[in-house]
Amino acid sequence: MARVAVVTGGTRGIGRAISVALKDAGYVVAANYGHDDKAATQFSTETGILVFKFDVSDFAASAEGVKAIEAALGPVEVLVNNAGITRDATMHRMSFEHWNAVIQTNLSSCFNMSRAVIEGMRDRRFGRIVNIGSINGQAGQYGQVNYAAAKSGIHGFTKALAQEGAGRGITVNAVAPGYVDTEMVRAVPKDVLEKIVARIPVGRLGKAEDIARTVLFLVADDADFITGSTLSVNGGQHMY
Numbered sequence: 001m002a003r004v005a006v007v008t009g010g011t012r013g014i015g016r017a018i019s020v021a022l023k024d025a026g027y028v029v030a031a032n033y034g035h036d037d038k039a040a041t042q043f044s045t046e047t048g049i050l051v052f053k054f055d056v057s058d059f060a061a062s063a064e065g066v067k068a069i070e071a072a073l074g075p076v077e078v079l080v081n082n083a084g085i086t087r088d089a090t091m092h093r094m095s096f097e098h099w100n101a102v103i104q105t106n107l108s109s110c111f112n113m114s115r116a117v118i119e120g121m122r123d124r125r126f127g128r129i130v131n132i133g134s135i136n137g138q139a140g141q142y143g144q145v146n147y148a149a150a151k152s153g154i155h156g157f158t159k160a161l162a163q164e165g166a167g168r169g170i171t172v173n174a175v176a177p178g179y180v181d182t183e184m185v186r187a188v189p190k191d192v193l194e195k196i197v198a199r200i201p202v203g204r205l206g207k208a209e210d211i212a213r214t215v216l217f218l219v220a221d222d223a224d225f226i227t228g229s230t231l232s233v234n235g236g237q238h239m240y
């Protein structure tokens with residue numbers, strides 16, 4: 001039986017590439033999104049992948065969303081926590097709303113979604129969870145105290161949950177992308193982006209597909225000895 005995979009924020013950008021790669025590899029994919037109905041409908045029409053609208057920053061909505069996915073497709077065996085936003089500002093200009101929106105959407109979402117699937121995974125003694133972190137969670141970034149804190153939190157979340165899942169066939173890993181050519185990065189001013197690309201040894205921005213192939217590797221059945229790890233996919237921009 002094909003495994004059921006959920007990708008949060010799976011209709012656009014990196015998530016879209018992950019959803020498509022999983023489908024092409026034979027998974028039954030549910031792509032979640034939060035706001036953009038037009039993009040989601042277009043994505044679903046183009047790919048044939050079912051979409052599920054709910055806000056992953058909301059605990060109750062995430063539980064309901066997972067219920068709806070399981071009713072439609074069956075038990076969730078693969079979860080990719082990819083949904084994320086930026087609300088950049090330096091600390092002295094950052095509002096509580098900017099802080100909170102990023103923490104809830106980027107970090108609490110990992111709890112909300114993992115909590116909704118973990119009991120089933122434990123019962124079935126199989127699960128794959130991949131959390132999308134960021135180079136800026138590893139290295140920090142000017143104007144991104146909220147984002148760096150959330151992404152750094154994801155890396156700790158991953159290592160702790162990996163320890164809990166290890167005896168139950170559940171692996172939990174993180175992928176830390178560098179700068180990837182999506183709408184999120186296209187929002188960065190051109191001159192800043194040029195400076196960023198100049199610091200990437202491989203000499204280009206990442207492609208969403210670069211991240212998708214990494215996720216595919218980590219969720220494979222025979223990747224069962226890889227857990228608690230963070231795979232950096234950043235063109236050599238940050239090595240540690």
Ligand code: NDP
Nearest residue numbers: 009012013014033034035036056083084134179180182184
């Ligand atoms: P995009 O802005 O292109 O896409 C974000 C996705 O998340 C959309 O599908 C969006 O759907 C969804 N989303 C946002 N908020 C919510 C919510 N509350 N509930 C459900 N879905 C939501 O981002 P990217 O593809 O660039 O980024 C994907 C992930 O990769 C993020 O976690 C990001 O932090 C991370 N990342 C990206 C990098 C980059 O360079 N692009 C670098 C490092 C990490 P909708 O609009 O419909 O809500």
